[in-house]
Amino acid sequence: MTTHIAIVDCQPLPAAVQQRTGYKGFFEAFTRLFELAGAKGVVFDRYNAFLGEFPSLEDSIPCAIVVSGSFSSAYTDEDWILTLKNNLRSIHGKAPVIGICFGHQIVAEALGGKCGPMARGPEVGCVSAQLTAPGRRIFQSLSDQTLNRDNIRLVYFHFDEVKILPPGAVLLASSESCPVEAFCVPNEHILCLQGHPEFGSNLELMRALLDSSLENGKLCCEDYQKAVTSLELPADSLEIGASLLRFALSASTIFESLSLHASP
Template sequence: MNSHAPPPRLAILETDTPLPNTKEQYNGYSGVFTSLFDRAATSQALPLSSLLTITAHHVVPDSDVAPVSYPSPEDIDAILITGSKHNAFDDEPWIRDLVDFTRSCIEGGRIRVIGVCFGHQIVGRALGVPVERSDKGWEVAVVEVDLTETGKRLFGLEKLRIHQMHRDIVTDNPAGSISLAHTDLCPVQGFHRPQRYVTVQGHPEFTGAIVTEILRTRNKQGIFSDDFVEEALARADREHDGVAVARGFLRFLRE
């Protein structure tokens, strides 16, 4: 995409609904990502409207939120698949539909694909790589991630600090992709194929407040123990590189 082309048309595929405090502030996860991209644009002294146009599409059947809505391929240049509490390896019909839609975008060659956390896993599954529950447990709050040389170039960083909220993993980097990052708990932290797709297992869009709400909610639900949450909360408000990752996504969209 050259510098004189109109801003890429990004469809955000919402695969979950935020918890109450986050929903009140941002509405849906498209609002969380729009806020992130706006901060990335501001960091470059540019209006977001000059870099991106964004539409939101809820893809989980849930009559209490919104009807399922996929964008028409001719109306978009890229998709971003959000994180989710759901499992990317499940065979619910809506997850299979999402995998098929993602695969069609990648195989078509024109629509670029960004995957974040659950979205990263959906892209991996669409590319034929197994997704499974890690036997190493949860990775949460701000974590230091080791970048490959490609990851360093794409995100403009030597080391990546990013929020995490997962225990499912993509088991390998897909054939034809370039590894972006890894941790001891999760060897496949992101992968990239120029002009086709880019993914991260972490959550560049999350803030300390969003992660704190998730941690406390899952503690009340009995998913996270008191000790686990106490340690994670100590890292929830640490400085992180979400804006740098968003700038990398914007560069990817204009490759």
Template sequence: MHLGILETGAPPGDLKDRFGSYGDMFRRMLGPDYRYSYYDVRTGRLPEIGQHTAYLITGSASGVYDGDPWIEPLKDFIQQLSGRVPLVGICFGHQIMAEAYGGRVIKSPKGWGVGLHSYDILRRAGWMNSDRESTLSIPVSHQDQVIELPNGATVLAASEFTPYAVLEYPQRRAISFQGHPEFSPEYATALIDLRRGTRYQPDFADAAAATLKKPNDAQRVAGWIRNFVSGAR
């Protein structure tokens, strides 16, 4: 199976040297059973629709509403891909998929979601297998949120802060997560430290970093994504 990773951003500062690219993080998370190809979408690189078995869209520092020149071509790609092969979106990927399918994303007045967030699981898809846990906890780093769902979207997990945390589009062969299962606690903490005193006030940063010391469910999500892209629906 050949997975095409559409990189819509990169770790800031020296974090890429320390932790690798976003594509590298997904490669470590999903494991050695796939071939991987990375595409820096910001430079205009997009694969052919049928070039890969499945696709994954990463996070980004950009907002879907920012008007960057690569965003509309990516939306077009998402629309063309619909229903043809599996597609997974993470954070920005989650948001641009919702926009491409007819939903709406804004910079949320709730502010930053940072650290380890927990969500209630509302529904269970086939690719979640026999998982019976009632909650899901993964690292997050976002201001933007989906506020209007596209037609055909199913909400699988939610919290008071993020009502549309995990979405499935059964007719489109697509799923998406607002959180970052690919972020190791070490990377998520380093990202907070980099932004401490600029984007985040020190007390907020300290509290968010402390949550990352708790157990997370990244490996559960990795298993779900592996099931989904392999066709366990």
């Protein structure tokens, strides 16, 4: 039986970024990440959320659903964003869900959490996030290298953040600039990260996005330069990618082996 992972792509990339990377959206970055992480016998199916596409519950449900980043804000009333929230609610534990960046935020919103602009300004570049006790347990369980440390370092690129966790959520990681860097909802088989492990599989994507954001005025020169310099730091992208792949294939087993309680 073929294993399918649905990648819900929430952003077509700018033409200049497509030309530099060969990527139409974030789908290609995720497939490369999971392939580098050792995915074998897995078919990755693309769904363009901005066109209203989503895995159909009338068909066979994929073993997991990955929701990508986006330039949009999860708390707006754009039609496709409202549709995506409804689609995420309709899954309701039928398949594991992994949310990344915008995906992390819109999953939180769909389940009753709240998002908004970052209070401390954008978080852009390679950043270290502190794991909570549940976060250490989750990532130790998902790691084949016995992740035994108090933080993870990933590439970040976001202007919004999760302000209030949804009911039943467990905080997994935080940083000085962003209190909710990762969370899970054990009963729903949901795991969400604010960082971009998929950028680590091809840093040219991050560099192209930085250049594009500087040119269109989204980023100031100071934030741009800090981000570019930070990319020289080592990141845990591949290891976290492998952990996400393992979660996608065995989420129920992972959560059943851990006793986690919702964050206050």
